[in-house]
Amino acid sequence: MTRIAFIGAGNMGLPMLRNLLAAGHEVRAYDVSPDALAEAVRAGAGEAASLADAVTAAEIVITMLPEGRHVRAVYLGDGGNDGIVGHAPREALLADCSTIDVASAQAVAAAASEAGYEMIDAPVSGGVTGASAGTLTFMVGGSAAGFQRAEPVLAAMGRNVAHVGGSGHGQAAKICNNMMAGIAIIGASEVCCLGEALGLDPKKLFDVVSTSSGQTWMMDHMHPVPGIVESSAANRGYAPGFKAALMAKDLGLAQKAAADTGTSTPLGSAAASMYRMLCHNGAGELDCSAVYRLLHGDL
Numbered sequence: 001m002t003r004i005a006f007i008g009a010g011n012m013g014l015p016m017l018r019n020l021l022a023a024g025h026e027v028r029a030y031d032v033s034p035d036a037l038a039e040a041v042r043a044g045a046g047e048a049a050s051l052a053d054a055v056t057a058a059e060i061v062i063t064m065l066p067e068g069r070h071v072r073a074v075y076l077g078d079g080g081n082d083g084i085v086g087h088a089p090r091e092a093l094l095a096d097c098s099t100i101d102v103a104s105a106q107a108v109a110a111a112a113s114e115a116g117y118e119m120i121d122a123p124v125s126g127g128v129t130g131a132s133a134g135t136l137t138f139m140v141g142g143s144a145a146g147f148q149r150a151e152p153v154l155a156a157m158g159r160n161v162a163h164v165g166g167s168g169h170g171q172a173a174k175i176c177n178n179m180m181a182g183i184a185i186i187g188a189s190e191v192c193c194l195g196e197a198l199g200l201d202p203k204k205l206f207d208v209v210s211t212s213s214g215q216t217w218m219m220d221h222m223h224p225v226p227g228i229v230e231s232s233a234a235n236r237g238y239a240p241g242f243k244a245a246l247m248a249k250d251l252g253l254a255q256k257a258a259a260d261t262g263t264s265t266p267l268g269s270a271a272a273s274m275y276r277m278l279c280h281n282g283a284g285e286l287d288c289s290a291v292y293r294l295l296h297g298d299l
Helices: 013-022 034-043 051-055 068-076 102-114 127-133 144-154 169-197 202-209 217-221 244-261 266-283 288-296
Strands: 003-007 026-030 060-063 093-096 118-121 136-141 158-165
Touching (some): 003 013, 013 026, 013 034, 013 127, 026 034, 026 051, 060 144, 068 093, 068 102, 102 118, 102 169, 118 169, 127 136, 158 169, 169 244, 244 266, 244 288, 266 288
Parallel strands (some): 003 060, 060 093, 093 118, 136 158
Antiparallel strands (some): 118 136
């Protein structure tokens, strides 16, 4: 059993927290949202009155937060409020599972290291479905020692836990993966629209593509046309497994990284633009596969 402070019990954080409890860990939760914190307590977590209260006796601190600015504030303090650094025991491992920009991840890790802490960045892939099922993939950046300490705990929440390099490399792997995913689901949606326009039956087209060179994970698991793949959000009115707004966020992070490194990513840029348009059209809360509806002319 490990004493864990879990900060951020939202859509992703809550099912991750539940899996930690199911694995026998002691979890103390904190969230700025009273409703989210109440859900965590109902799941069996201890209730912390403040951030400092959550981390005081933690062996591992796990955070799952929306953006880089939130991660900086929670770890380093904001507006005169103290953060995790300084309140958590120096021997505690800090593990940020948020998806944020590489620069923020590296800056927070450097500040934590300077204060005497071991910190990893460990963003996840798999969405709410993977978080609930405990089948997430963790992409871990940080030292080998930090990875070894974190791996048994992360394994309670995920099926794949990979050490991809030093500080910030987890975030780098995540945005590369999600840029590929965003491009792939747009490609699948375009193919479905073209096939329909040419008079092809969507199921017969899927049967061909899924056993040919055009086969992709996104087509097999997140097919954008209703009635083709059982697991697809399209069959549930595009209720989100991974929100379009989150895809837009991650593609934006990829484009920032591309600009910072002088990397040419024309397809990534086009995908980011399309997801911004999808969100502008009011579909940000739908599953990312709803980009098919935009291309189909339904939004």
